[in-house]
Amino acid sequence: MSITFVHFMLTKHRKQSILAALKRDGQVIAKALSASFEVSEDTIRRDLRELASEGLLQRVHGGALPSSPAVGDFVQRQQINTVAKLAIARKAVELMLPGQVAILDGGTTCVLLARHLPPTLEATIVTHSPSVAVELVNHPGIEVVMIGGRLFKHSMVAVGAAAIEAITHIRADVYFMGVTGIHPTAGLSTGDLEEAYIKRALAARAAEVVVLASTEKVNAASAYVIAEVTAANTVVVERKTPRALTDPLAALGLTILHA
Amino acid sequence: MSITFVHFMLTKHRKQSILAALKRDGQVIAKALSASFEVSEDTIRRDLRELASEGLLQRVHGGALPSSPAVGDFVQRQQINTVAKLAIARKAVELMLPGQVAILDGGTTCVLLARHLPPTLEATIVTHSPSVAVELVNHPGIEVVMIGGRLFKHSMVAVGAAAIEAITHIRADVYFMGVTGIHPTAGLSTGDLEEAYIKRALAARAAEVVVLASTEKVNAASAYVIAEVTAANTVVVERKTPRALTDPLAALGLTILHA
DNA sequence: ATTGACATTGCACGATATTGCACGATACGG
DNA sequence: CCGTATCGTGCAATATCGTGCAATGTCAAT
Numbered sequence: 271m272s273i274t275f276v277h278f279m280l281t282k283h284r285k286q287s288i289l290a291a292l293k294r295d296g297q298v299i300a301k302a303l304s305a306s307f308e309v310s311e312d313t314i315r316r317d318l319r320e321l322a323s324e325g326l327l328q329r330v331h332g333g334a335l336p337s338s339p340a341v342g343d344f345v346q347r348q349q350i351n352t353v354a355k356l357a358i359a360r361k362a363v364e365l366m367l368p369g370q371v372a373i374l375d376g377g378t379t380c381v382l383l384a385r386h387l388p389p390t391l392e393a394t395i396v397t398h399s400p401s402v403a404v405e406l407v408n409h410p411g412i413e414v415v416m417i418g419g420r421l422f423k424h425s426m427v428a429v430g431a432a433a434i435e436a437i438t439h440i441r442a443d444v445y446f447m448g449v450t451g452i453h454p455t456a457g458l459s460t461g462d463l464e465e466a467y468i469k470r471a472l473a474a475r476a477a478e479v480v481v482l483a484s485t486e487k488v489n490a491a492s493a494y495v496i497a498e499v500t501a502a503n504t505v506v507v508e509r510k511t512p513r514a515l516t517d518p519l520a521a522l523g524l525t526i527l528h529a
Numbered sequence: 530m531s532i533t534f535v536h537f538m539l540t541k542h543r544k545q546s547i548l549a550a551l552k553r554d555g556q557v558i559a560k561a562l563s564a565s566f567e568v569s570e571d572t573i574r575r576d577l578r579e580l581a582s583e584g585l586l587q588r589v590h591g592g593a594l595p596s597s598p599a600v601g602d603f604v605q606r607q608q609i610n611t612v613a614k615l616a617i618a619r620k621a622v623e624l625m626l627p628g629q630v631a632i633l634d635g636g637t638t639c640v641l642l643a644r645h646l647p648p649t650l651e652a653t654i655v656t657h658s659p660s661v662a663v664e665l666v667n668h669p670g671i672e673v674v675m676i677g678g679r680l681f682k683h684s685m686v687a688v689g690a691a692a693i694e695a696i697t698h699i700r701a702d703v704y705f706m707g708v709t710g711i712h713p714t715a716g717l718s719t720g721d722l723e724e725a726y727i728k729r730a731l732a733a734r735a736a737e738v739v740v741l742a743s744t745e746k747v748n749a750a751s752a753y754v755i756a757e758v759t760a761a762n763t764v765v766v767e768r769k770t771p772r773a774l775t776d777p778l779a780a781l782g783l784t785i786l787h788a
Numbered sequence: 789a790t791t792g793a794c795a796t797t798g799c800a801c802g803a804t805a806t807t808g809c810a811c812g813a814t815a816c817g818g
Numbered sequence: 819c820c821g822t823a824t825c826g827t828g829c830a831a832t833a834t835c836g837t838g839c840a841a842t843g844t845c846a847a848t
Binding site: 280281309310312313316331332 | 797799804805
């Protein structure tokens with residue numbers, strides 16, 4: 271039985287090792303794999319064909335390449351679920367009034383919001399995200415204030431004591447907040463502790479808090495709590511988000527905007 | 530499995546690398562690609578032809594250019610005099626040592642410097658330019674610290690009292706400074722008063738100051754003085770910059786590096 | 789224990805892809 | 819206008835690919 275198990279694992283383990291090597295080197299070469307595993311190139315080709323048919327890698331002449339380049343980095347996350355986020359961003363833009371001071375969170379939705387600010391709008395944008403700042407470079411009417419601090423690489427926003435300190439000197443009319451979860455009882459939450467601190471500090475400095483949440487975030491909760499849901503005044507959700515999900519939030523006094 | 534040293538490159542991967550190099554450098558040269566990939570120029574020409582037919586780049590005599598040159602205000606300035614600035618950036622990169630804390634100015638040359646930091650380098654980069662910060666998003670080994678403040682639109686860097694205040698909490702090994710003029714008697718100068726304040730504050734917080742100056746900046750002076758030239762320790766200039774221009778600076782004790 | 793179904797592997801072989809070289813054509817710079 | 823560098827094409831050599839098939843090993847049922 272153990273012999274059986276070992277043999278079964280050898281094939282599968284070899285494929286896993288191929289994927290590991292691929293992730294490590296960015297490419298694998300059939301000939302080299304053949305030598306490493308001491309199997310024929312035919313076997314390797316078979317493995318690669320099968321892995322390719324499962325979408326785990328991309329078959330090319332001589333070996334294989336990753337199916338999706340650089341998974342998980344910030345630039346790539348910026349691409350997913352774009353249509354929904356774009357709709358939310360466009361709707362949220364309507365909440366900005368001329369002359370206001372607005373805080374923009376990091377996150378892809380807020381970058382889209384920045385990109386779609388009306389070209390004629392004159393206002394001040396406070397942000398702790400360099401991406402948002404860069405997005406506003408060519409906007410003629412927007413004054414940009416950058417919150418500094420150590421940059422949390424995963425989400426590319428300033429975090430830490432320096433950022434918290436800088437935030438205490440800000441007073442804003444509205445804060446557009448991105449979350450990974452908004453839940454009637456669990457509250458507003460996000461996946462990183464440092465980010466939660468920052469968002470809480472930002473929310474405390476804005477007269478109105480607008481939460482931007484795609485459907486999967488509604489009635490969900492992440493590890494770190496930012497604040498009670500009542501800390502938010504308005505929630506912008508997708509058009510397709512069911513009323514059943516948003517009604518409990520509306521019952522708590524929040525304004526629900528469907529994009 | 531033993532570590533297999535990849536001594537050659539898959540065709541498709543080579544094409545991806547060509548595109549990456551093109552995006553990074555703004556141009557590629559057939560001969561240089563041939564040498565770096567250790568294949569014949571014919572193969573490179575074939576690659577370039579095929580990539581051009583896919584619309585991924587624009588074929589020109591001797592190499593290739595990006596198919597769609599990015600447009601924009603700041604982005605556009607980023608394109609001018611690229612080769613000279615790139616050479617300076619590449620030379621300046623050599624001054625960075627592992628584990629160091631370095632301050633990077635705003636400006637196109639510093640963005641190029643950030644882009645060309647060795648992928649394996651582990652260090653801390655302090656910057657008041659969101660563009661530089663965004664450039665470092667996907668660098669695995671670089672810790673980024675953002676100096677916040679009001680963003681001066683023309684050059685896209687944080688300026689003002691908040692930025693000055695934040696800088697006082699920093700201590701760096703080296704400061705890569707961009708200037709619009711470096712003159713033996715007029716000193717280091719720039720075109721904006723706020724920027725001059727910032728650069729002066731940054732220079733005061735770094736153990737070593739490296740000035741990056743393309744030829745037209747040497748022996749030139751702008752409206753606002755940052756400091757005496759002796760505030761700088763090293764000046765990186767273009768290879769073509771005449772000794773006659775740099776000798777007066779060297780006489781003042783500055784190290785001159787020709788890119 | 790034996791047998792048959794099934795999985796995995798290696799080999800043969802024709803098909804396809806990639807590469808480098810030769811050669812004539814074309815573009816660039818002085 | 820000419821020399822040089824670069825370019826594109828044809829071609830041959832080599833490498834890689836996919837498929838069919840036989841050999842070996844494993845598993846489950848008898």
